[in-house]
Amino acid sequence: MISLDCGDCFDIWRGQARQLLSHGIAPCAVTWAGAGGDLFASAGPMPLGQGPRQPRVPAQLPGLLCQAARYRGEQRWSLLYEVLWRVAQGDRSAMLAGSDLGSELHRRVKQVRRETHHIHAFLRFVPAAEGAAEDAAVGAAGPQFVAWHEPAHDVLGDACEHFIGRMGQARWLIATPRDGAYYDGQTLQYQRHCPAAWQHLAQGGDDPDGGLWLAYYRNLFNPARLNPKALQGHMPGRFWKHLPEGPLIPALVSDAQLGKRRDGQAREVARLKGKRVGKG
Structure with a gap:
């Protein structure tokens, strides 16, 4: 059994999946166990380099997998690879909602979209505490508004661009237990691992009104x-x-x-x- 860790990053997983597919590695022979490891998986070598196979998949599948990858749950990455494997083998029903596997894939996509709506609707900005941005590594000016949010899935990376249009040229910071985003009025900075200083700053805001x-x-x-x-x-x-x-x-x-x-x-x-x- 090949045990991999993609760090909950879709781009890393995609590279691993491509390499596995090119060597014809079936889903039953690989697991994404994460940092905690898999007690029931014996260590196996990851094939080096690209293999001889060059499977092709429908153009819409990568986007569908990318959306489902934001879902936090069991078999998060293994399910995506199983869908990819079966479609690459010619079974396109694996990506359709009518099949058991495709139904779970689309359920996860639906949950991710719903959570994106939640962050747009329920995230609340408050004025940042005065002088609190000095050690937050967000520039000399610092954010004017901060927000703390706890999404159920990893949606901030895509959802944060919505707030650029909503907040105009204001400087703002959004922090979650996992990731964070800072907009200085011109450039959006996204961090997959939210700095502790950002989290402290986001939870220290107060609305005087x-x-x-x-x-x-x-x-x-x-x-x-x-x-x-x-x-x-x-x-x-x-x-x-x-x-x-x-x-x-x-x-x-x-x-x-x-x-x-x-x-x-x-x-x-x-x-x-x-x-x-x-x-x-």
Whole structure:
């Protein structure tokens, strides 16, 4: 068994996969065990250089594999190689959603796309702490806005370009437990391994006007239209802890379920001061 480690990098995996394919190495003879190793895999040599075979695959397959490669899960790289192997052998059904293998491939692509939507929707920038960028290796000026996010899959590398158009010429930094991105107003810098200084900087931001947003969100919340299942579907609970309004949501949901859905708005309106209008 050949045990490989691509460092969770698609470009490295692609080079390894090409080399394996050229030597006719079947999926059952190779595993991507990662840094932790595989207790059940005996060490085997990786064939040197390119082999005699030059398999061809459909043009759309590399892009599909690249998207699925961002999915974090079991057999992350082995599944991709099995799809690639079978398609290279002439079985194109392996990349189609109608087959068992293709169904899992497309499920992973769908999850990655959904997570990309989540980072666009739920990542929140806050002003960077003054003077905190001095040791963050992001230039003298440093970011104006920072954000901390914990995506379920490796989507930041592609998703971060969205924020260039969204934030204009502002300087910003996004950090996650794995990777990070910094935009200085002109150039986007992406790091596959987020520096600890970036992570510290991203988690140290504070919004001085956060209270205004919380007051707005609390008063905008309509208990009569609450649908907890839809809420969890569109905004999974794992994001709440990193959203400014996140701590408010459980209490708002609880109040709505305990009767405020019926009479909460009427009670709040009754507390407002006003003047009596007499009959004309």
